[in-house]
Amino acid sequence: MQNTTFRFFKEQLARLAGGYKLDVPACPVKLNQNENPYDWPATLKQAVFEHVREQDWNRYPPFVPQEFTARVARYLNVDPTQVLVGNGSNELLYAIFVATLETGRKVVIPQPTFTLYKLLAELLGAQVITTGLGPDMQYDAAALETAARDASVVVLASPNNPTGSVINPMDLEHLVQTTSALWVVDEAYFEFHGETALELVRTCPNLVVLRTFSKAFATAGLRFGCMVCHPDALTMFAAAKLPYNLNIFTMAAVEVAIEHAVTLKGRLEEIKRERERVTRLLKASKGVHVYPSRANFLLFETDRNPRALWQSMVNRGVLTRDVSGYPGLGKALRVSIGRPEENDAFLKALEYAITEVPPEAKS
Numbered sequence: 001m002q003n004t005t006f007r008f009f010k011e012q013l014a015r016l017a018g019g020y021k022l023d024v025p026a027c028p029v030k031l032n033q034n035e036n037p038y039d040w041p042a043t044l045k046q047a048v049f050e051h052v053r054e055q056d057w058n059r060y061p062p063f064v065p066q067e068f069t070a071r072v073a074r075y076l077n078v079d080p081t082q083v084l085v086g087n088g089s090n091e092l093l094y095a096i097f098v099a100t101l102e103t104g105r106k107v108v109i110p111q112p113t114f115t116l117y118k119l120l121a122e123l124l125g126a127q128v129i130t131t132g133l134g135p136d137m138q139y140d141a142a143a144l145e146t147a148a149r150d151a152s153v154v155v156l157a158s159p160n161n162p163t164g165s166v167i168n169p170m171d172l173e174h175l176v177q178t179t180s181a182l183w184v185v186d187e188a189y190f191e192f193h194g195e196t197a198l199e200l201v202r203t204c205p206n207l208v209v210l211r212t213f214s215k216a217f218a219t220a221g222l223r224f225g226c227m228v229c230h231p232d233a234l235t236m237f238a239a240a241k242l243p244y245n246l247n248i249f250t251m252a253a254v255e256v257a258i259e260h261a262v263t264l265k266g267r268l269e270e271i272k273r274e275r276e277r278v279t280r281l282l283k284a285s286k287g288v289h290v291y292p293s294r295a296n297f298l299l300f301e302t303d304r305n306p307r308a309l310w311q312s313m314v315n316r317g318v319l320t321r322d323v324s325g326y327p328g329l330g331k332a333l334r335v336s337i338g339r340p341e342e343n344d345a346f347l348k349a350l351e352y353a354i355t356e357v358p359p360e361a362k363s
Contacts, residue, residue, distance in 0.1 A: 027319035029345045036218035037338040038267045051252040075258045081231040089212040089225030099240040101126040108147045108154040112326035137163040141171035148179040157186040162334040164293025189295035191216035205230035275337045301331040304357040312353035
């Protein structure tokens with residue numbers, strides 16, 4: 001009998017399957033996923049356990065978690081009618097795309113950026129336009145404006161991953177107000193930058209802002225994100241979201257996180273200081289070019305083979321991210337900012353790797 005299994009799948013899946021993957025060899029120093037290097041205090045973890053223990057585990061969570069959403073909205077200083085909560089901001093991005101993209105529609109996704117944007121858009125059959133970042137890895141407002149004229153959606157990460165670049169607030173306001181596309185601004189690294197587009201959402205129905213608690217709040221293992229949009233658009237996006245998408249443990253953890261935000265975010269200034277220190281030392285390293293970053297990671301290039309450099313550092317117990325497969329980043333690696341001793345270990349491992357891996361011949 002002939003095997004017809006692949007007839008069940010979309011044609012584009014054959015080339016997209018395995019498109020989002022990650023090498024994670026075991027290393028004592030893990031600086032590859034832009035995580036907050038500081039875990040929760042045991043007392044706050046216990047507070048979450050106590051909160052969940054009092055709830056009924058045999059019952060579904062609220063179909064619409066209104067009280068929980070209101071707490072998140074108060075923290076963000078927006079109206080609850082603007083907030084949709086999800087199992088990580090990635091789930092909400094998927095809901096946005098499901099609600100807006102289909103075959104024949106265009107989406108602008110400047111490259112290089114977070115690979116999931118393009119993967120999801122192509123899965124839904126949309127045509128992806130990759131303009132919008134210049135050779136210096138900074139946003140090109142004029143190119144974005146031109147590309148947005150016949151696009152349904154534009155997706156910008158600010159700060160952008162993996163480049164660390166940000167969109168100028170005045171440029172963004174102009175772009176949102178003068179085009180009809182839906183602008184999705186992913187602010188996953190907002191707390192390391194400080195500028196937000198939330199205020200624009202109040203008056204612009206074609207703007208959505210995504211936030212996550214994974215980075216600054218150190219809850220990557222708990223998966224929580226939210227989106228803020230115009231109230232008139234929220235119902236439409238909510239229709240594309242799965243029901244009961246948040247479990248009671250995550251909601252309890254987020255409530256504790258908001259209540260103890262000062263404690264959990266108390267290390268942000270140290271992380272930013274470390275970012276600047278590591279940047280200075282990389283700039284002083286011969287043959288290393290580091291890009292300016294407003295996030296908790298740095299993108300850098302050398303004249304060595306990036307994969308060989310990555311492997312050499314792995315051999316010394318330091319895990320970074322090989323991003324040389326991203327468009328325009330053929331020589332690049334990305335390193336998360338960790339604790340001071342972890343950053344020192346990275347700098348030492350990179351120094352050794354540069355002496356071990358010979359420069360590549362210039363073409």
